[in-house]
Amino acid sequence: MNLRNNGIFVRQLKQKLRKKIGPSLQWAAYSTGMMQFLARIKHIKGAIVLMYHSVADESQTRWIDPHNHVPAGIFKEQMEYLSLHRQVIELAELIKILRNGFTPENGTAVITFDDGYLDNLTVAAPILENLGLVATLFLPTGYIDRGETQWVDQAYTAFKFRTRSKLSWKGNQTVSFDLRYPAHGAEAYKNVCLSLMHNNGAKRRNLIDELYVQLSPTDPPQRLTMDWDDVKMLLTKYNCFKIGGHSQEHTDMTRLTEDEMRDELEGCARRIEDVLGIRPVHFSFPYGRTNTQLRKIAAEHGYDCAFGGMGFNPIIHSGTDPYDMPRVEAPALMGRFELAVSTSNTGIWRRLGR
Numbered sequence: 001m002n003l004r005n006n007g008i009f010v011r012q013l014k015q016k017l018r019k020k021i022g023p024s025l026q027w028a029a030y031s032t033g034m035m036q037f038l039a040r041i042k043h044i045k046g047a048i049v050l051m052y053h054s055v056a057d058e059s060q061t062r063w064i065d066p067h068n069h070v071p072a073g074i075f076k077e078q079m080e081y082l083s084l085h086r087q088v089i090e091l092a093e094l095i096k097i098l099r100n101g102f103t104p105e106n107g108t109a110v111i112t113f114d115d116g117y118l119d120n121l122t123v124a125a126p127i128l129e130n131l132g133l134v135a136t137l138f139l140p141t142g143y144i145d146r147g148e149t150q151w152v153d154q155a156y157t158a159f160k161f162r163t164r165s166k167l168s169w170k171g172n173q174t175v176s177f178d179l180r181y182p183a184h185g186a187e188a189y190k191n192v193c194l195s196l197m198h199n200n201g202a203k204r205r206n207l208i209d210e211l212y213v214q215l216s217p218t219d220p221p222q223r224l225t226m227d228w229d230d231v232k233m234l235l236t237k238y239n240c241f242k243i244g245g246h247s248q249e250h251t252d253m254t255r256l257t258e259d260e261m262r263d264e265l266e267g268c269a270r271r272i273e274d275v276l277g278i279r280p281v282h283f284s285f286p287y288g289r290t291n292t293q294l295r296k297i298a299a300e301h302g303y304d305c306a307f308g309g310m311g312f313n314p315i316i317h318s319g320t321d322p323y324d325m326p327r328v329e330a331p332a333l334m335g336r337f338e339l340a341v342s343t344s345n346t347g348i349w350r351r352l353g354r
């Protein structure tokens with residue numbers, strides 16, 4: 001074994017060990033109060049912003065990529081926990097605190113949703129309204145225009161309900177997969193998702209059509225995304241949602257030219273303003289992918305904050321760049337929720353939990 005292989009072996013061993021004992025170590029540190037004690041002496045303070053996608057009930061879960069889904073019942077429990085144990089504020093209020101140079105109090109939480117799932121209207125809104133909580137919903141306007149199910153759920157469903165086992169996929173090069181083998185299935189899904197993420201418009205549509213022709217799934221999804229009538233109903237029937245932007249075509253914006261970046265940011269804001277009469281000032285970058293240029297352009301187009309990735313230090317404080325705000329992905333389990341929303345759970349502790 002040469003030195004390089006040695007290095008890879010040690011890294012893999014470390015990763016395996018961390019995955020095996022990390023979550024138990026993390027929980028032990030939290031339940032004994034050690035994590036909170038260390039956070040106190042290090043003066044770690046600030047807010048957490050939670051990110052949700054779908055919160056559908058059982059009638060729709062079979063069509064939704066589990067990475068994007070917190071079951072309706074668990075979502076309700078999580079909101080009840082927040083309303084009892086946290087200070088939930090609106091995103092605009094958080095930005096105001098940061099702009100005034102302050103750090104939010106520990107226990108401050110903000111709720112956000114991406115992508116405009118229809119269940120945000122049918123499931124989330126009644127729960128939030130009932131508890132008096134307010135959330136921000138980031139909309140990809142092209143998908144709302146078409147009421148189109150997100151590409152990831154279209155791809156997930158094609159694989160899940162496929163009637164064929166051969167896939168020939170043209171990414172950087174054409175690769176053939178035999179989906180009867182789980183390893184091939186996982187690799188094929190990854191390949192398909194990457195090409196769908198890196199394309200948009202007609203090209204992405206053609207790729208999805210091609211996937212459906214090749215896999216011929218039996219149970220294509222119902223419409224899972226809101227259209228504008230649904231969004232209007234959400235805003236007239238309930239007071240618990242504010243609207244932000246999430247691009248037009250839900251593409252990886254770091255791969256665009258400057259003109260295309262501006263078009264995604266401005267087109268999204270203008271479309272929301274045209275239909276709803278409110279110009280959005282909050283933005284979330286699709287897939288959390290962002291860079292210095294995008295952050296600068298977002299500011300130039302009138303947004304006053306933007307969300308990027310989900311690092312291991314998601315605590316928002318006075319030094320946080322409002323255009324590079326981190327979020328915490330809401331876990332699909334209630335057991336880990338308390339940890340996910342703890343301000344003490346940062347750095348190495350959060351890394352151990354993954």
Ligand SMILES: [Zn+2]
Nearest residue numbers: 114115286287
């Ligand atoms: Zn998204």
